Amino acid sequence: DTTDPWACWSSGCTMKPSTPSGERWKSAGMQSLVDAVRGTGATNVILLGGLSYANDLSGWLAHAPHDPLEQLAASYHLYNFAWPCNTSACWTTTIATLAAKVPIVTGELGENDCDHGFIDAYTSWADPLGISYLGWAWNTWDCRQGPSLISDYEGTPTGFGAGFKAHLATLKP
Numbered sequence: 250d251t252t253d254p255w256a257c258w259s260s261g262c263t264m265k266p267s268t269p270s271g272e273r274w275k276s277a278g279m280q281s282l283v284d285a286v287r288g289t290g291a292t293n294v295i296l297l298g299g300l301s302y303a304n305d306l307s308g309w310l311a312h313a314p315h316d317p318l319e320q321l322a323a324s325y326h327l328y329n330f331a332w333p334c335n336t337s338a339c340w341t342t343t344i345a346t347l348a349a350k351v352p353i354v355t356g357e358l359g360e361n362d363c364d365h366g367f368i369d370a371y372t373s374w375a376d377p378l379g380i381s382y383l384g385w386a387w388n389t390w391d392c393r394q395g396p397s398l399i400s401d402y403e404g405t406p407t408g409f410g411a412g413f414k415a416h417l418a419t420l421k422p
Contacts, residue, residue, distance in 0.1 A: 365412020
C-alpha cells in the first residue's frame with residue numbers, strides 16, 4: 250500500500266480494495282509500462298496520463314519514469330466539469346510549468362454545455378505554449394450528457410464542435 254498516489258502511478262503499488270470482497274491487487278506503475286513498450290523495440294513517443302482521469306498532472310514531472318529514448322509526453326484530459334485542473338490558474342501553475350519541460354497532448358478536450366466558451370479559452374491559452382489538443386468526442390449523444398462534437402453522423406457540428414472547428418481554421422499549418 251502507498252499513501253502517495255504519484256509513487257503508485259510511477260512505481261506501482263498494492264491497491265486497497267474498493268469492494269466488499271476485500272481482495273487486493275498489484276497495480277502496474279508507469280515505469281514498468283514504459284519498460285514493457287521499449288522492451289518490444291518500439292521507438293515511438295509514449296503518452297502518459299496523470300491522476301484523476303488524466304486531469305491532474307501536478308506530480309507528473311517529479312515522478313516521471315525513465316525512458317532511455319527520452320520520448321515521453323504528458324497526456325492531459327480537460328473538460329469544463331473535470332477536477333482538479335480545469336481553471337486558468339491551474340493551467341498556468343501546473344500545465345504551463347510542465348509544458349516547459351515535456352510535450353503535453355490534451356488527448357481529450359470538451360465541454361458539456363453545448364457551447365465552446367471553455368474550450369475557446371483553453372485553446373487560445375495553449376496555442377502559444379505549443380500544447381496540442383484533440384476534441385472529444387465524435388459521438389452524437391446529447392451534449393449535456395458529455396462532450397459531443399457532432400449531432401449526427403453526417404457530421405453536423407454541435408455548438409461545441411462548431412467552435413472547435415472555427416478555432417482550428419484560424420491556425421497556421
